[in-house]
Amino acid sequence: MSAVLQHKPLWPGLAMASVGAVCFAGKAIIVKLAYRHGVDAVTLIMFRMLFALPLFLALSIWASRGKPPLARRDWIVVTGLGFSGYYMASYLDFAGLAYVSASFERLILYLNPTIVLFLGALLFKRRVTARQLVALAVSYAGVLLVFGHELHFQGSNVWLGAALVFGSAISYALYLVYSGEEVQRLGALRLTGVATSVACLFCIGQFLLVRPLDAALTVQPAVVWLSVLNAVLCTFAPVLLVMMAIERVGATIAAQTGMIGPMSTILMGVVILDEPFTPWVAAGTVLVMGGVWLLTRWR
Numbered sequence: 070m071s072a073v074l075q076h077k078p079l080w081p082g083l084a085m086a087s088v089g090a091v092c093f094a095g096k097a098i099i100v101k102l103a104y105r106h107g108v109d110a111v112t113l114i115m116f117r118m119l120f121a122l123p124l125f126l127a128l129s130i131w132a133s134r135g136k137p138p139l140a141r142r143d144w145i146v147v148t149g150l151g152f153s154g155y156y157m158a159s160y161l162d163f164a165g166l167a168y169v170s171a172s173f174e175r176l177i178l179y180l181n182p183t184i185v186l187f188l189g190a191l192l193f194k195r196r197v198t199a200r201q202l203v204a205l206a207v208s209y210a211g212v213l214l215v216f217g218h219e220l221h222f223q224g225s226n227v228w229l230g231a232a233l234v235f236g237s238a239i240s241y242a243l244y245l246v247y248s249g250e251e252v253q254r255l256g257a258l259r260l261t262g263v264a265t266s267v268a269c270l271f272c273i274g275q276f277l278l279v280r281p282l283d284a285a286l287t288v289q290p291a292v293v294w295l296s297v298l299n300a301v302l303c304t305f306a307p308v309l310l311v312m313m314a315i316e317r318v319g320a321t322i323a324a325q326t327g328m329i330g331p332m333s334t335i336l337m338g339v340v341i342l343d344e345p346f347t348p349w350v351a352a353g354t355v356l357v358m359g360g361v362w363l364l365t366r367w368r
Contacts (some may be wrong), residue, residue: 082317129262154244155268168230211356
């Protein structure tokens with residue numbers, strides 16, 4: 070950690086990382102609440118991104134101040150990253166939440182570091198150590214434990230939901246793997262603002278292609294207000310909070326603070342959605358979080 074980080078108080082950065090993790094965790098809860106009003110994934114994600122688009126456009130403009138315009142090569146790369154990291158990952162996640170609980174969805178997404186490790190070994194021939202394999206086994210044992218619990222309570226569609234959410238995690242992991250060079254070129258905030266703006270356009274365009282425009286006018290008002298909340302509180306705000314936290318305490322501490330995210334989702338799922346919390350869910354959560362923690366320790 071740099072001398073600058075060492076001399077700054079940690080609590081503001083920790084608070085930002087914690088609030089950001091909780092806000093991210095609330096996304097699944099809002100989506101599950103919206104599904105109770107009969108909306109589908111295509112329409113719901115369109116509303117979320119429609120309300121988020123002005124915020125991310127403003128972020129990209131602000132982060133681009135005093136910097137040269139994006140080259141053609143940058144636009145191609147950022148469009149690909151936006152498609153994978155924010156459009157496809159978001160759509161698969163929303164679609165999967167129609168079939169699995171919010172708690173299980175968050176645990177699957179929390180496997181993201183393990184998927185990044187797999188992709189690094191597959192795409193870049195990076196060596197995976199025996200201790201990392203142990204950490205992976207611990208995490209995936211926890212997911213399998215909760216998966217069996219989900220089959221009992223949610224039915225056979227859990228297979229489809231789990232596959233969709235896991236596909237979302239893979240899509241976002243691809244974004245993380247390939248975004249490193251572009252972050253160095255553009256900066257994290259500028260890349261996030263532009264890539265997410267591109268993703269917003271993809272989501273809106275998808276709706277216009279596969280749904281009649283009237284479908285947006287017939288949704289219940291609760292869906293619109295939940296989408297506003299999702300766009301601001303669970304999409305835009307946590308991006309800024311986590312970025313500011315990383316500037317203050319570093320990426321490692323910010324990532325470790327993010328471990329409260331799955332616990333937040335489970336707690337909100339129990340309190341708000343009346344999802345069951347059983348010893349199986351508790352044990353699976355401990356295994357998943359423990360495995361990811363070991364993975365970060367044994368890099």
